[in-house]
Amino acid sequence: MDEFGLIATYFTRPARHAAVRLGVGDDAAVLAASGQEHVLTTDTLVAGVHFPDAAPGFDVGYKALAVNASDLAAMGARPLGFLLSLALPAIDETWLGGFRDGLFRLADELAMDLIGGDTVHGALTITITAIGEVPPGEALTRAGARAGDRIYVSGLLGEAALGFLMRAGRVTLPEEFAPQVLARLDRPRPRIAEGQALRGIASAAIDVSDGLVADLGHLTHASGVGAALDLRRLPLSDAYDAAFTTVGYDAALTFGDDYELVFTVPPERLTALHGVAAKVPGGFHYIGDIVAEPGLVFRGGPAGYAPATGGYAHFRS
Amino acid sequence: MDEFGLIATYFTRPARHAAVRLGVGDDAAVLAASGQEHVLTTDTLVAGVHFPDAAPGFDVGYKALAVNASDLAAMGARPLGFLLSLALPAIDETWLGGFRDGLFRLADELAMDLIGGDTVHGALTITITAIGEVPPGEALTRAGARAGDRIYVSGLLGEAALGFLMRAGRVTLPEEFAPQVLARLDRPRPRIAEGQALRGIASAAIDVSDGLVADLGHLTHASGVGAALDLRRLPLSDAYDAAFTTVGYDAALTFGDDYELVFTVPPERLTALHGVAAKVPGGFHYIGDIVAEPGLVFRGGPAGYAPATGGYAHFRS
Incomplete structure (x- = not known):
C-alpha cells in the first residue's frame, strides 16, 4: 500500500459540514465563506515524547485530535474540521486501524470533518491542524483579564x-x-x-x-x-x-x-x-x-x- | 531556551494581512470572515526523507513553505498565512536562524503571515499548514478535465x-x-x-x-x-x-x-x-x-x- 492507498483505505469519509466545499483528495481543502471567523490551531504529538511508543493506536488517534480540539474550545469556537499529517515508520495496519478508529471516535463526537492531510515516511509523529468558527469578534483570547476578575x-x-x-x-x-x-x-x-x-x-x-x-x-x-x-x-x-x-x-x-x-x-x-x-x-x-x-x-x-x-x-x- | 522563548525569539512578527485578526501567541489564530473561501493544505518534510540531514536550515525553511504554497497555487488561491509545527531534536541556534531566514524569505515574497504553530522535541520534522483564499466557487480542482481539453x-x-x-x-x-x-x-x-x-x-x-x-x-x-x-x-x-x-x-x-x-x-x-x-x-x-x-x-x-x-x-x- 502506498500513501494514496492508505488515505483511500483509512481516511476518506464524506464530509458532514456543508461548509466543507472540498475535503480530502485534492491539492487543498476549501471552506465556504460563512460570515463566521475561522479559528486555526496546530499541535504535534511525537512517539516517545507525548505518548509511549507502545501506546495503542486508538488512544493516540483520539488524543491527537483532542489536544487540538481543546485549543478550539479555549477560543470559544465551534469545531468544523481538521487536517492530519502522519509520519509513519512503516504501514502497521493494526495500529493504523486503531488510530483511525480513535481519531474518528472523537471526530464523530465533535462533528469534525477530516478535510485534508499528508502521509510520509518518518519517525511516528502526528500533526493535526484543527479549524473551527466563531461569530465575528467573539473569539475568547488570553489577553482580556483585568484585576478583580x-x-x-x-x-x-x-x-x-x-x-x-x-x-x-x-x-x-x-x-x-x-x-x-x-x-x-x-x-x-x-x-x-x-x-x-x-x-x-x-x-x-x-x-x-x-x-x-x-x-x-x-x-x-x-x-x-x-x-x-x-x-x-x-x-x-x-x-x-x-x-x-x-x-x-x-x-x-x-x-x-x-x-x-x-x-x-x-x-x-x-x-x-x-x-x-x-x-x-x-x-x-x-x-x-x-x-x-x-x-x-x-x-x-x-x-x-x-x-x-x-x-x-x-x-x- | 524553552519553546516559548524559541517562538518569541525566532517566529514572532507582526501580521501584514488585515484578515489575520489574531496570530501567533494565543491558543489559536483567528481569520476574519472576508466573503472569500478559505483554502487549506498541509505538507510535512522529514529530515533524511525529504531533505538530507545536513541540508542548510535556510533551504529547509524555504522549501517547507514552498511545497505548501505550491498546493495553494494549484487551487488558484491567494496566499494568506501558515501554521508551522516544528519537531526538533535540540535547539541549534545556527540552524534555526537559517531556517527562520529561509522560511521568512519566501513568506515575504508571497506575503504570507505566520499565524500559529507548535514546537516539540522529536526527530527533525517540519509540518506546515498553509491558508489562502479564493472567490467563492472559483477554486481550481483536479476534477474538471474533459476529453478534448x-x-x-x-x-x-x-x-x-x-x-x-x-x-x-x-x-x-x-x-x-x-x-x-x-x-x-x-x-x-x-x-x-x-x-x-x-x-x-x-x-x-x-x-x-x-x-x-x-x-x-x-x-x-x-x-x-x-x-x-x-x-x-x-x-x-x-x-x-x-x-x-x-x-x-x-x-x-x-x-x-x-x-x-x-x-x-x-x-x-x-x-x-x-x-x-x-x-x-x-x-x-x-x-x-x-x-x-x-x-x-x-x-x-x-x-x-x-x-x-x-x-x-x-x-x-
Whole structure:
C-alpha cells in the first residue's frame, strides 16, 4: 500500500459540514465563506515524547485530535474540521486501524470533518491542524483579564497526572480509581460546549495543557496582570485526595494534560456565568482572582508553598 | 531556551494581512470572515526523507513553505498565512536562524503571515499548514478535465531531478548549469501568480510534486478521463538536454519536486489562456491532450516508451 492507498483505505469519509466545499483528495481543502471567523490551531504529538511508543493506536488517534480540539474550545469556537499529517515508520495496519478508529471516535463526537492531510515516511509523529468558527469578534483570547476578575476552571485538575504517575509506578491508587485517571490521561474530553457557552462571559481563556501554573501564567502575561490562586479551592477528585500525601498540590498545578479550560470572569458577568454553569458537564470551579501585580501567588496552602517546577517544557536551557 | 522563548525569539512578527485578526501567541489564530473561501493544505518534510540531514536550515525553511504554497497555487488561491509545527531534536541556534531566514524569505515574497504553530522535541520534522483564499466557487480542482481539453505545464520539468542526481554524483553536467538545477531543487518557486491567473480558464489543475506522470494521473483519475502526452513537447532545459543520454525522459516525468502547475484548458478558453500566458514568468507549455479513455499514453517518443517507475511514493507494497 502506498500513501494514496492508505488515505483511500483509512481516511476518506464524506464530509458532514456543508461548509466543507472540498475535503480530502485534492491539492487543498476549501471552506465556504460563512460570515463566521475561522479559528486555526496546530499541535504535534511525537512517539516517545507525548505518548509511549507502545501506546495503542486508538488512544493516540483520539488524543491527537483532542489536544487540538481543546485549543478550539479555549477560543470559544465551534469545531468544523481538521487536517492530519502522519509520519509513519512503516504501514502497521493494526495500529493504523486503531488510530483511525480513535481519531474518528472523537471526530464523530465533535462533528469534525477530516478535510485534508499528508502521509510520509518518518519517525511516528502526528500533526493535526484543527479549524473551527466563531461569530465575528467573539473569539475568547488570553489577553482580556483585568484585576478583580475571578478565575475559574472547567473541571478536575491533576487527573491525567495521576494516570501517568500510576502507570509509571510512582503512585499507588485504590484500584477503583484506575479507569478514571487513565481515561483522563489517554482520552481527554475537550471542553467544546463550555468554550462556546463562555463567549460573551469570559474575559480571557486558555486550555490547561502544560499545567495550570504555566497556562494561567500565559493568560496573565498576555493580559498584563497577575493571579492569586486559592489552593483550597482547586477541584481535586477523591482519587487525588488518595494520592495527596505523595503528589501534594504539584501534580494538579504543574503536570498538565488536563485539557480543562481556565478562564476569567468580570464580576458583572458572574450571574451570566451561573446561568450557563449548570448546563455543562464539568461545571465551573472558582479557584482564585486576577490581581494587578504581575506574577502568581498562592493562598490557603502551606506557608511559603510554591510548586517544584513551573510546568512542562520541551527544551530546558 | 524553552519553546516559548524559541517562538518569541525566532517566529514572532507582526501580521501584514488585515484578515489575520489574531496570530501567533494565543491558543489559536483567528481569520476574519472576508466573503472569500478559505483554502487549506498541509505538507510535512522529514529530515533524511525529504531533505538530507545536513541540508542548510535556510533551504529547509524555504522549501517547507514552498511545497505548501505550491498546493495553494494549484487551487488558484491567494496566499494568506501558515501554521508551522516544528519537531526538533535540540535547539541549534545556527540552524534555526537559517531556517527562520529561509522560511521568512519566501513568506515575504508571497506575503504570507505566520499565524500559529507548535514546537516539540522529536526527530527533525517540519509540518506546515498553509491558508489562502479564493472567490467563492472559483477554486481550481483536479476534477474538471474533459476529453478534448489541452494539457499545459507552467515551466520546465526535470530541473530538480537534475539537481538531485548531480549532487548524488549520478549525472555529470556542464558546470554552468549547476546553480540553476540546484536552485530548482532547493528553492522551488510556487506558481502563485500563474494559479490565480488560471481561475476561470483551467478546467482542472494540480502541482507537480510526485512527478508529472503521477500527478497528471491524479488529475485524470479525479476527472474520469485519460491523457495523451507528447514527449517532444515537454519543456526541457539546455541542462536537461545535456543529461538526456543518461536520464532520458524519465527524470522529467517521474522524479517530481518540480512544483510546476499542470492544468487542462477547454478549447474555447485557449484565447483567454494566451491572454494571460505572456504575463507570467514561466509561460505555459502545451504538452498533450485529455482523452476519454482512462490511462496515460505517450506520443512522439521511442516506440513503446514508458517510464521505469510511476513516481515518488513513500510506502511501496
